Amino acid sequence: MLITADISGYFGIGFGGNIMTLVDMIIVNVNVDNKDSPVIIVDDSYSYKKGAPVYDTFYGGSYDITVLGYSLTTTTTTVKI
Numbered sequence: 001m002l003i004t005a006d007i008s009g010y011f012g013i014g015f016g017g018n019i020m021t022l023v024d025m026i027i028v029n030v031n032v033d034n035k036d037s038p039v040i041i042v043d044d045s046y047s048y049k050k051g052a053p054v055y056d057t058f059y060g061g062s063y064d065i066t067v068l069g070y071s072l073t074t075t076t077t078t079v080k081i
Contacts, residue, residue, distance in 0.1 A: 022048065025053055043055065
């Protein structure tokens with residue numbers, strides 16, 4: 001799966017549920033403070049209720065996201081999982 005956004009910072013995709021409630025999600029954090037060495041963090045998270053999501057493992061789930069690659073341009077970020 002490829003996830004592409006026209007930003008750096010946080011972005012993601014959610015599955016199931018409604019408006020951040022009962023949603024399984026993949027959250028990508030792109031830190032480009034150091035342009036020569038960007039940091040890409042991908043979290044496997046779940047939102048049980050409205051509010052900040054937590055890692056899937058908090059509710060007994062598994063962290064089963066594997067980052068296969070990424071691409072950064074001046075305007076977009078693409079992560080392959």
